[in-house]
Amino acid sequence: MSLPDFQLLRPRTVAEATELLAKHAANAQIVAGGTDLIPSLRQRLFAPRFLIDLRAIVDLRGIRARDGGLDIGALTTLTTIERSPEIAQKYPVLHQAAKTVASPLLRNMGTIGGNICLDTRCLWYNQSLQWRQSCGFCIKKDGDLCHVAPGGSKCWAAFSGDTPPALLCLEAEIEIAGPQGTRRVPLSEFYTNVGDARMKLQNNELLTRVLLPVRTAGWSGVYRKLRIRGSIDYPLAGIAVVLKRSNRHVADARVAITAVNPAPLLVKGVARALAGREVNEEIALQVGELAARTAKPLTTSALTPEYRREMIRVFTKRAVLEAAAIDQSLPRAQPRGPSTVD
Amino acid sequence: MKKELITLKINGRTLELASEPNKLLLDVLRQDLGLTGSKRGCDDSSCGACTVQLDGVPVLSCTLLAASCQEREIATVEGIAEHGSLAAIQKAYGDWGGAQCGYCTPGFMMTVDHLLTENPNPSEDDIRHALSGNLCRCTGYMQMFQAIKAAIEAERKGRASEAQTAGAR
Known part of the structure; x- marks a missing residue:
């Protein structure tokens, strides 16, 4: 099946890109790795007049040290992130999350910026035009009702990126370029938790960088993901855990979940539940309960909401125990293989 | 839709061709250039039958616009045989x-x-x-x-x- 007609624009700098966006905002769509947008174009979920291809903006690729933390260009591929020794060492939870995204081929294409801005997903939305026409359109695209929560007017399509929960735990900030210059926002203020208006990014704005603070560098972390196959698939539930310890006790902690709400969400009360304590099975389970209570999965994907919520509880418990067992005094294993791409 | 002139470097050769901006690399390879080694399988970026290398890195040609691949080195299965014999x-x-x-x-x-x-x-x-x-x-x-x-x-x-x-x- 072919793609709808559009004009392809290929800016070489961020300034050129924001200029093009300012000019064509309402009729344009941004493409970076293309792994999310191209299949959606094929399904006629978007029909932009202009496609702004960011791939030629060299400035937005790569990982640099900055203020003791890291500055990651939005066009950095997920493979580059997975293979970065700095990320594996300082921010292991991001390394783990990046490593589980889709498949190696898709990670060679997909970018961190694209993973953050990933469109929300639903069984009733990510389908061909013919499928959607036959089964009835939905609120998110072309229709006025929700098949998942009948009678409701909110879109519940699930945010299904793997790296954002890790980035939320690490207190990442993002840089956004627009007609008035650039602004920085904490990632935790970027998402809306509304499926059909998922993020606070104006149509004339562009995500340019991800900034990881020095504060969370070195915290141990674990990412766990539920999916049908061990590769290629989007998460149907995902959880990220980070812990900072002093001696055997937890000094600080964060848990974030993905694929079970229209946004990736930080679980409230985790630091309070864990701070000053030594992690054991019982405490880990309490944190699991907190995470499960934050999860509001609906019938947006192939597995039942009950199962997905239960797996959030189980994975959280296991991930907390695992993160607590990592010896922070030892240097962490380096990722395999030389770093390439970009 | 109006065709535009694009330049692609494929298996070490530089080619100029007129192509629609919405044309996928896989379609350009198979339909315009007769390089039918790369296959269309799932057509939704899952199966890898269309895998080619872009600057030496394997990617899915069914999920790439041909016009986006200009100035990059594209390698297909037709290009991996060594001096006419199998790799x-x-x-x-x-x-x-x-x-x-x-x-x-x-x-x-x-x-x-x-x-x-x-x-x-x-x-x-x-x-x-x-x-x-x-x-x-x-x-x-x-x-x-x-x-x-x-x-x-x-x-x-x-x-x-x-x-x-x-x-x-």
């Missing part, structure tokens, strides 16, 4: 039954070629990890696994005997 990995796939119906094979070739170029001596885990983005509906993964290990072994022996010959001189 070691192609031969090993034949010897070990790594290709059954053959539809997924070109995609696997591009993935495996990248794996072995990057790391001539991958561990079993590395091989499994690298193959996890390509699907084979005949489920002949074990044969492929054996073929890859055989190709690595052949390459190692080749290098050893080359070194011996060089030493004898």
Whole structure:
């Protein structure tokens, strides 16, 4: 099946890109790795007049040290992130999350910026035009009702990126370029938790960088993901855990979940539940309960909401125990293989 | 839709062609250039049958716009044979039954070629990890696994005997 007609624009700098966006905002769509947008174009979920291809903006690729933390260009591929020794060492939870995204081929294409801005997903939305026409359109695209929560007017399509929960735990900030210059926002203020208006990014704005603070560098972390196959698939539930310890006790902690709400969400009360304590099975389970209570999965994907919520509880418990067992005094294993791409 | 002139570097040759801006790399390869080795499988970026290399890195040509690939080096399965004869990995796939119906094979070739170029001596885990983005509906993964290990072994022996010959001189 072919793609709808559009004009392809290929800016070489961020300034050129924001200029093009300012000019064509309402009729344009941004493409970076293309792994999310191209299949959606094929399904006629978007029909932009202009496609702004960011791939030629060299400035937005790569990982640099900055203020003791890291500055990651939005066009950095997920493979580059997975293979970065700095990320594996300082921010292991991001390394783990990046490593589980889709498949190696898709990670060679997909970018961190694209993973953050990933469109929300639903069984009733990510389908061909013919499928959607036959089964009835939905609120998110072309229709006025929700098949998942009948009678409701909110879109519940699930945010299904793997790296954002890790980035939320690490207190990442993002840089956004627009007609008035650039602004920085904490990632935790970027998402809306509304499926059909998922993020606070104006149509004339562009995500340019991800900034990881020095504060969370070195915290141990674990990412766990539920999916049908061990590769290629989007998460149907995902959880990220980070812990900072002093001696055997937890000094600080964060848990974030993905694929079970229209946004990736930080679980409230985790630091309070864990701070000053030594992690054991019982405490880990309490944190699991907190995470499960934050999860509001609906019938947006192939597995039942009950199962997905239960797996959030189980994975959280296991991930907390695992993160607590990592010896922070030892240097962490380096990722395999030389770093390439970009 | 109006065609535009694009320049693509494919298997070491630079080609100029007129193409629609919404045309996928896979379609340009197959329809405009007659390079039908790369296959359309799932058409939704899952199966890897359309895998080509972009600047040496394997990617899905069904999910890439041809016009976005200008100024990059594109390699397809047609380009991996060495001086007209089969590459070691192609031969090993034949010897070990790594290709059954053959539809997924070109995609696997591009993935495996990248794996072995990057790391001539991958561990079993590395091989499994690298193959996890390509699907084979005949489920002949074990044969492929054996073929890859055989190709690595052949390459190692080749290098050893080359070194011996060089030493004898």
